[in-house]
Amino acid sequence: MKKIFILVFVSLLFIQCTSVKRHNNHLNDLISEEKLKSDVDFTYKKLKRLHPNLYWYTSKKDLDFKLDSLKMTIRKPMTSLDFYKKLSPVVAAVRQGHTFVYPSVKLMTKKETKALVKKGTGPFSQFDFDYFNDKLYVIKNKSYNKSIKTGTEVVDVNGIKPKDLIEEYSKFYSSDGYNTTLKTRSAGRRFSSFFSTQNGIKDSLRFNFKYNDSLKVITIKRHKEDTTKTVKKIKKTLTAIDRIKSKALKKKKKVNGYNSDLKNYNRNLHFAERDSSVAVMKIRSFKNGDFRTFYKESFSKIDQYKSTTLVLDLRDNGGGRVTEIANLYSYLSDSTFVFLDKAEVVSKSSLLKGAYFNGGSFGVKAVKTIFSPLVYTYLLLTVHKDKNGKNIYATQTKPHKVNKDSFKGKIYVLINGMSFSASSIISSNLKGSKRATFVGEETGGAYNGTVAGFMPLVKLPNSQLKVRIGLMLIAPHYKTEIKGRGIFPDVSITPTLQDQIKGTDPEMDWILNDIKSTISEIPKTE
Template sequence: MLAILFLKKRIPQILLALLLVQCSTIKKDNARLQQLIPVNALHEDVDFTHRKLQKLHPNLDYYISKEKLDYQFDSLKKCLTKPLTPLEFYKKISPLVAAVRQGHSYVLAPQKAYTKKETKSITKKGIGPFSQFDFSYYNDKLYVLKNKSYIKSIIPGTEVLLVNGIKPQELINEYSHYFSSDGFNTTFKKAAASKRFVSYFTIENGIKDSLHYVFKYNDSIKSITIKRFKQDSLDAKNKKQVERKVVLDKAKQQILKKKKRINGFDKTSNTFIRELHFVSKDSSVALLKIRGFKEGHYRKFYKNSFAELQKRKTKTLIIDLRNNGGGRLSEIVHLYSYLADSSFVFLKKTEVVSKASLFEGVYFNKGNAVVKTIKTLFSPIVYSYLLLTVHKDKDGKNYFDTDTKPRSINKNAFKGKMYVLINGGSFSASSILSTNLKGSKRATFVGEETGGDYNGTVAGFMPIVKLPHSKLHLRIGTMNFTPFYQSPVHGRGIFPDVSILPTLEDQIQNNDPELNWILNQP
């Protein structure tokens, strides 16, 4: 009791101490961004990266031969003859990790960090000069898709030629070498290029309060400076109306809160992660939009959704997996039980480098000193579990048994016609789900080739390892997931049965040609 009272009295001091430590750490990390790393230290970081990939990443030679990858690491060391900053070194080491061609494994770019106080100060200033636009990267050019800025004369469809003197195409092309899709497709990088451009620019230049744009619309070229601005706050009268409405709609607020909890909710885009809509008056056609397999109570959502489909006697189900970057394996296996037309095996055996790769690379990788101490206490139990679940097969490789046994379909499994919408942003778990739907001929696919490989991906537990000298962070996939169905085409995604790509005008007008094609089918 006395200890608790003592701690309560010391809480302000403890919080202040933690804040000072955080500020000190951020200040130290930011100072390191400008420091040169000696050549011998760079060489050690290259060797460290190579060893970690070999130790933790299964099937490392699936897309590139061991000899070729070893040669690239040796060649890089020979080329590193002068000290480099962390960002300069990132641009040297990240293409080697990208050469493995597994999209879940990559080096994180170093960039300036901000304290909570600094972040709050920036936010208080208003909307940044990038956030005032939605962009689209179309035919290797960056366009304004939506203008949310205070300068209303900028028309959607306007090309962005320069931002602070930087050509978007050049920065996008440069950084495309620093990460990879799964395999050899090109759709994955294009799908995220417009959003990634903002990240690339910020990595190079930091957060800006104003940006000088050079725009082109038809044959007219204009130079415009976009500054950070604050939206007009509601006047007192409107505030009272809003407050009154919140009180009046308290019941609706509770319903909304519950829906967010079950469907999952993305605060950044202000959208539900999972949504079910009926797109025909008679409920014969339904659209299931899934933006990711993360957050939310997915079991309850799918249970309610497929019961509703059955209740309404829906005949056609459209599953929209466009720009779905993946998430939980358990969710896609559960969802597939509602989509398959017979009992199924979802995955083949999952390859891992060793029992130690999961134990060392994952179990002890994350957490502070307290968390790691607790993990140490439980480590005998965890390692015993790995001993039972990871085994060496006849081929000499180690496998982790997960979702390899036959499963029955759900009693409310959908039995009607099915379409799946895909594009380059369909990656990871959404690609594994698509593979099984495609391989079983359960659905017709519409859109463009997925960003994920038809034949699987290396993901699962993904530790982030810090390089000893540059302090760069390396993310590594540790489990090679292989869908039950396989394709003879090496290193490519799931191809659509009907290939449709929205034009720039489609994007501006919010027209959906892929969905429209499906809705026009008899």
């Protein structure tokens, strides 16, 4: 049995290595005009078969015109990357942030990836960047070269100007609807991925830095921490208290969702004031960790500490599980609520073929085929037509009761352009129910919903590009008449470059000052 397992493992490893090698060997191949045009037609066919409400923001007439125009511009063979640059803007014209084209880039085997990680941290990963007024700045220097100050402008990298690359690649993806804050807020963080897509992963980069009108060229290399000077840890016997602390830390990592790369927690709760009157809940995403336990314990603690104000920080929260935001909302709503409308799908088969059978190895697909009758029976029972003839799939649509530990006090919600998907859906309901005061900037996710849920990757037959397509139109219970825009803040505050450099938080500062001013306005009773 052991020999069979080893043989299977080696075989799979060989197949994976061969597949990666084959992919990389054809990256720069020229693909014929006919095949590229065929991929354009294939993309549109899949969008129509899988994407509900495809013409929500761009009419069929306009989208047809864009695709026909695209095919007319294909007049010579091109590489998959060149084709990606032509196809992506058209797919982005659907204006759904979950639907986009992945570029075809050089792949690495597991062995190569492991070897690269052993070599140390790449040059881009040694900095945090942000983009202000068409300029890229170093917001945090984590590199071995400590002479690079926070607030230093990146004039170019290997001769490539950030503004040129960011403007080119910003055409290749979209927010939901007509919102612009997602792109402006995420541009600095995406720059390194734009550069790597265009130029590959590099072990060293030549940065042209500018600080106080002084220019300096510095080469940053892949860096590995020196462990030779590490003092040997002295073994010590763990006491009962040590074991309790270790167990508590392990539980916290599991419940809060610990990110070992960033060394932070996905969910956090702390109290901003000494008297615990202001609870601050920071949620970086609605993924990873045991959310039910976290919210149960957190709101129990908030109730125990008699907090009168809750600040829910959803800045930079890209979304996640619908079940989690519905659970969280049960602690925030002040009455029985309906969280979502029934989700619209193209058809039963769009869920079966588009999501269930999409992706996976031959073995996985074989197992799925065996269980497909059960899945199809489930879809027959759950997907049905409404009075308007649309196929709908019910999830989180029944009336929910508020949780027994639901928060009764005042709620503030912090949002920005990178508050997207699930974080926008819960924000829509909080905004529509007038349950919270919003501070920050317009969300990247649309107020009236998004097309997401199951999101299969569809591989194009000739260029091998992959298109991600959302299969379910997920809409919050509350809506706005303003089409294609996000949740607008009640108090608009956008951090400046100096805020980033100094590490100040003007949005949180405004909230804390507003709480204090409200308290001071309450008349004292004798």
